Amino acid sequence: MRRLGRVLSSIMPFAIIGGLLYAGIFVKPKATGDSVEPPVLQPRDAFYGIAVPDDKVIWAVGRGGKVVRSEDAGAHWISQKTPSRQSLQSLIAWDARRAFAVGNQMTVLHTEDGGKKWSALAGFAQAGEVQKLIRARSGAGGNAWIVGEMGSIFATADYGQTWVRLGKREDLAWNDIAAHGAWLTVVGEFGHIRLSEDGGANWKEVASPVKSSLCAVMYRDERNGVAVGLEGVILVTKDGGRTWSKVASGTAEHLYDVAWTGQRWVAVGDQGLILTAEDPSDAWLVRSISERSYAWHTGLVSRGDRLYVAGATLAMIDSKNKVQTFK
Amino acid sequence: MTSPELSKAPESKVARFVRFCIRQRLAVVLVMGVLTAVFALLAVQIEIKTVFDDQLPQNHPYIKVNDQFKQTFGSSNMVSIMLEVKDGDIFQPSVLKKIQKVTQELQLVDGVNQFQIISLAAKKLKEIRASTEGIDIKPLMWPKVPKTQGEIDKLKDAVLRNPLVYGTYVSADLKAALVTVDFYDNEINYKKIYDQIGAITRSVAGDGVTVRVVGEPILYGWVRHYLPETGRIFLVTLVALIALLFLTARTWRGTLLPLLAGVVSSIWALGAARLLGFHLDPLVIVVAFLITARAISHSVQLVTHYDDELAAGAENSAAAATAAMYALFKPGMLGVVADAGCMIVVILTPIPLLQKVAMIGTVWVLTIAISAVVLTPVLLSWIKRPNQFAHPINVRPMMERLLGGCVRIASTRMRYVVVAATAVIFVVSGIYAFKLKVGDANPGSPILWGDSTYNQDAAAINQRFQGADRMFVVFSGDKTDALKEPAALQSMAAFQAYMENQPGVGGTLSMADIVPIMNRILHEGNPRYEELGTSFVENGEIMYLFTSGTDPGDIDRLVDPQYKNASVTILFRDHQGETIRSAISHVEDFVAAHPDSTVKIRLAGGLIGVLAAVNEIILSKQIESIALALLVLVLCCAVAYRSLAAGLFFMVPVLLSNTLTFSFMAWKGIGMNINTLPIAALGIGLGVDYSFYVVDEIREELRRGEPLFKAIELSLMSAGRGVLITAATLITSVVIWYLSSIRFQAEMGILMALWLFISAATSLLVMPALVVLLKPKFIFESVGKSGPSRNTAMLQEAM
Secondary structure (H helix, E strand, O other): OHHHHHHHHHHHHHHHHHHHHHHHHHOOOOOOOOOOOOOOOOOOOOEEEEEOOOOOOEEEEEHHHOEEEEOOOOOOOEEEOOOOOOOEEEEEEOOOOOEEEEEOOOEEEEEOOOOOOOEEOOOOOOOOOOOOEEEEEEOOOEOEEEEEOOOOEEEEOEOOOOOEEOOOOOOOOEEEEEEEOOEEEEEEHHHOEEEEOOOOOOOEEEOOOOOOOEEEEEEOOOOOEEEEEHHHOEEEEOOOOOOOEEEOOOOOOOEEEEEEOOOOEEEEEOOOEEEEEOOOOOOOEEEEOOOOOOOOEEEEEEEOOEEEEEEOOEEEEOOOOOEEEOO | OOOHHHHHHHHHHHHHHHHHHHHOHHHHHHHHHHHHHHHHHHHOOOOEOOOHHHHOOOOOHHHHHHHHHHHHHOOOOOEEEEEEEOOOOOOOHHHHHHHHHHHHHHOOOOOEEEEEEEOOOOOOOEEEEEEOOEEEEEEOOOOOOOOOHHHHHHHHHHHHHOOOOEOOOEOOOOOEEEEEEEEOHHHOOHHHHHHHHHHHHHHHOEOOEEEEEEOHHHHHHHHHHOHHHHHHHHHHHHHHHHHHHHHHHOOHHHHHHHHHHHHHHHHHHHHHHHHOOOOEOHHHHHHHHHHHHHHHHHHHHHHHHHHHHHHOOOOOHHHHHHHHHHHHHHHHHHHHHHHHHHHHHHHHOOOHHHHHHHHHHHHHHHHHHHHOOOHHHHHHOOOOOOOOOOOOOOOHHHHHHHHHHHHHHHHOOHHHHHHHHHHHHHHHHHHHHHHOOEOEOOOOOOOOOOOOHHHHHHHHHHHHOOOOEEEEEEEEOOOOOHHHOHHHHHHHHHHHHHHHOOOOEEEEEEHHHHHHHHHHHHOOOOHHHOOOOOOHHHHHHHHHHHHHOOOOOOOOOOEOOOOOEEEEEEEEOOOEHHHHHHHHHHHHHHHHHOOOOOOEEEEEEHHHHHHHHHHHHHHHHHHHHHHHHHHHHHHHHHHHHOOHHHHHHHHHHHHHHHHHHHHHHHHHOOOEOOOOHHHHHHHHHHOOHHHHHHHHHHHHHHHOOOOHHHHHHHHHHHHHHHHHHHHHHHHHHHHHHHHOOOHHHHHHHHHHHHHHHHHHHHHHHHHHHHHHHHOOHHHHOOOOOOOOOOOHHHHHHHO
16 A cells, blocks of 8 residues: 555656646647638628518629528528629519529529529520620510620520620610610610610610719610619610600719609619619619628619619618618 | 665755755855846847747648738738718718828838738729710729819719628728728738837827727737836735735745746746747736746745744754755655646647747746756845744734645545535536536627727727638639639639628638629610629630739739639638637538539638638647656656545645636636646646745655645645735735736736635645545655654755
C-alpha cells in the first residue's frame, strides 16, 4: 500500500504536467459561434423583377440568379433554388404556381409548382446567342413576350410551351414591350420605339422625341400609354403608340419602370424616387419612397391599392404612401 | 532517501559560502556597490516605448501575409478620424474645410504612409460619371472645397451615388465623415503620432464639430500619455510600501533593506536589459513591480529570521545574520530558481515581446539571489543596536494572534475543514476558469477604462460607420491577371456576401465592388448592368478604364498591379477574442465550402488579422507554459528535497493560485492577451515562494527534534510572520494601482493583490494542514537523524 502511494506520488506530478502539455500542444481555440444562416434578403442583393400573382404571394428575381418568394405578404421569405447562377432580369407569373423568369445569357427559367422546382427552358437560344433578356410581360390568355439585347423579341400564346421569334437580330437592346390586342409596342436603347399592329409580323419605327434609352412602357387602355427612360424622360401617347410626345417629369434621374394603378400613373427609378401623376401630360409629383433611401428600383407592380417595388430594396407601398421595406 | 552523509556535502558548501560572505562583507558590499553603479548608468538609458511588431508571432502564416501586403492593403497601424457634426449634415463649407484641413495636415505626421490617407477631401476618392464623351473620373472634393450651395449640392449628390464613399467615408445619415490614415511600421513613433494627430484634431474641433480618433497608434499614444501618471502611482505605491513596512517591522532595517533589495534588483535587471539592447514596454511595468515584490518578500523573510535569531539569543548581529542567511539559503534559492524557471519557459512563446519580457524577467528574478539572499544578511551583520524599535506602535501581538489562529487550525480538526474547503475551491475555480476568454473580452480596448475618451471614440465611430477594426484577406491567383477572370471576381463577391452576414462584421470592400459599379456606369448608369463582366477581356477593359482615370497606385489598396493578389477588406465593429475567432472560422468554412475555387484565399492581415494570430498562439502557449513551469517547479523541488513527492506537494499552491486567478479574470472580463500573458506566467511561480519558506522551516524544526505541532508553531511565528508582513504591505500597496487611468494597470494591481493573498493564505492555512494530513516523507524522513539545536550548533559549524 505504501509502496503504491509512493509510486503514485512520484508519477502524479508528471501525469499532471503531461496532461497540461498535451492540452497545450493539441488543444486549439475553437470559435463557439456557428456560422449564421444568412437571411434570405441581404443588403447586397439586387432584385430586378417582381411579380405579385395574388394578395399574399410576392415573388422577386435578381442578381446572381437569386429567386425569393413570400407567401404571407412579405412577412417571411424563402430563397428558391434554380439551375442557373445568371442574373435574372424579369419575372412573370400567371398565377401563384406558373411563372417564367428571364435574364442574362439568354436564360429562361420556368416553374409549374410555385418555384419548388425551377427548370431551364431548353432550346430557347440559338448557337452563339449570349445576350441579356431584359424584360418579360404577360398578357391575357396564355400570351407572353420577352425582349432583350440584340433585337430580341419573343412571343408565346400557350403559357410558354412554344415561343416564336418576332424581332430580327440587330445590335439594339429592347428594354420593354407592351401589348393591347394585336398591337405591340417595344421601347429600347437610344430612344427607339417600334410598333406592330399585327401581333409582331410587321414592325415600323415610330418617331421618338428623345435619343436616350427608354426603359419601360405601359398602356392604360387602347390609346393612352406612357414610356419612361434615362435622364428623367417621360413620353406620352394618346393614339395607341403612333405618336409620342415628351412631357416634363420634374427630375433628371433615370427612370426604370412605369405602372398604371387604375387611378394614376406611377414611375420609379434612381435615387429612391417615385413619381406620380393622374394625367401624365400634367406635372408629375416627384418624391422619395422613404427618407434617406437612395436605392434604385427597376421593378414596379400595382396590385389592389398597393404598389410593390424591386431594386436595391424590396418594398411595398400602401395607399397612404406608407412604406414597408422587406428584410 | 536522503542520507545525512549526502546532505552534509552541499550544506557545508553553503555554510562555507555564508561564512565567506559575512567575513568579507566589506569587499562583498563594495563589489556590489560598484556593479550597481555601473548597471545604474546603463539602466537610466533604457527606452520606454511600445513596438507593435514585437507583439506579433513572426512565424505565424497570418503575420507573413500581413507583412507581405500591409503597405498597400492596410496595416494594423491604421488610424480612423471621425468628424461629426451636431446640427445638420457635413455638407457645410466650414465642415468640409475641416475635413480638408485634417486630410492635408496628416501628410506631415511622422511615419505616415502618404499614399494611404483617404477621405472625402483626398484625391483618391473619385466621382465617376458617364458622359457623352465617355467616362469622366475626377476627385470628389480635391483640390478645392465647394463654396456655393449649388456646388455643395452637387458634391452631396455625387457622394450619395458612390457606394465606395457613402456609408464608408461619409456616414449613412450624412452627419459624420471619416478620414483614415496608415503608417509605415518601421517608422512608427506612437508618441509623435499621438501628439501630432492630437494637435490636428484639436485645431478643427469646435463650432459644432466633434472629432474622434481610434487606432492602435493612438491607443499606445494614450498609454504613453499616461506614463507620468503611471510614474506617480508607482511612487505613491513605493511610499505606501515604505510606510507599511516601517509600521509592521518597527525597525529601519526591516524597512530599508527589503526596499534596497528591490531597488538593487531593478537596477541590475534594467541595466542588463539595456546591455541586451531591449527597451521597456510601459505595460510591462506591472511585471517589473511583481518581481520587485518578490525581492522585497525574500528580504523581509531574512530580516524576520534575523530578528528571531536575536530573540533566541544569538551573540551579535553578525552571528544572527549568518544564521539567518544559512537557514534561509535553501528555501530562498529554491524560490528564486523556481521563479526564474517559470519565467524562462515563456521564452518558448514565439512572440518577441514575450520573449524579451521572459529574458528580462528571468535575469531580474535571478538578481534577487544577490540583492536579497546575499546583500540583506550581509548588511544586517552591521546592525549596531539591533534590539531598539524605531516607533512605539506594535502590531506584532496582532500578527501573532492571527498566526496563532493558523497554528490552531493546523493542530485541530479544523484542518480537515480547511483542506476540504481548498479542494472545493480548487474544483469550482478550476471549472469556472474555463470561462477565461482568449483575446479581448469586451468591446473597445481593454487597456483603457470603458469611459475613457479612446473607448468612447471607438464606440461612436463603430456606431456611425461599418467598423473601425479591419482585417484583409488576400485572394491570390496563380498567374498575372488571374483576378480578371470572372470566376475569381465572383468568388470574391460571394465571399463578401457571406462574410457580411456574420455577426460583428460591419461591411466588406474589394475590387469586386468596383467592377459592377464601373460596368453600370459604362451602360448609361443602368442598374441592370451592375454586375461583374462576363469575360476576362470585359473585366480587364473595365479595370483599365477605371485605372486610366486615376493616379498610378490609387487602386493598390484593392489589387496589385499584376492583378495577381487582391484584398478583401472586412470591417469589424470590435476586436473581441470571440469576434476574431468566429470571423476566422467563417473564412475557413467558406474556403472549405469552395474547394474548386480558382483563387486561393490567404489569411489574414490588418489589426484583426494579426490579433487572430496572436490569440491563436496565446491560448495554446499559455497552457504549455503552465505545464512547463510546473515541470520546472517539480524538478527544482525534486533536486532540492530529493523527492518527487515534494514536487507534487508544492504543486498545490501553484495550481490553486492559477485556477483562482483565471477564475477572477473570467469573472472580471479580463481576457488572456498579449499584455496579461507575461503576468499570468510569472504568477505561476509566484504562488509557491511563501510555501517554500513555511514548509522548509517546519522541516528544519522537525529535524531539530521538535514535535510536529511545535514545529508548525515555530515556523508560522517566524517564516509565517514574514509572509504576513510582506503580503499585508504589498497587497495594501498594489491596491493603489486601482486609481490608474489605465484600466490594464488597475486590473493587474488587483490581480497581483489576489495572487499575494492566495499564496499567503495557502502557505499559512493550507500547507501546514496538508503537512499534518499527508505527512509527506521528504519533510519527516530526516527527523531525529540530524538534529543540531537551533542557532548555536549550526553557527559553530558555520563559523
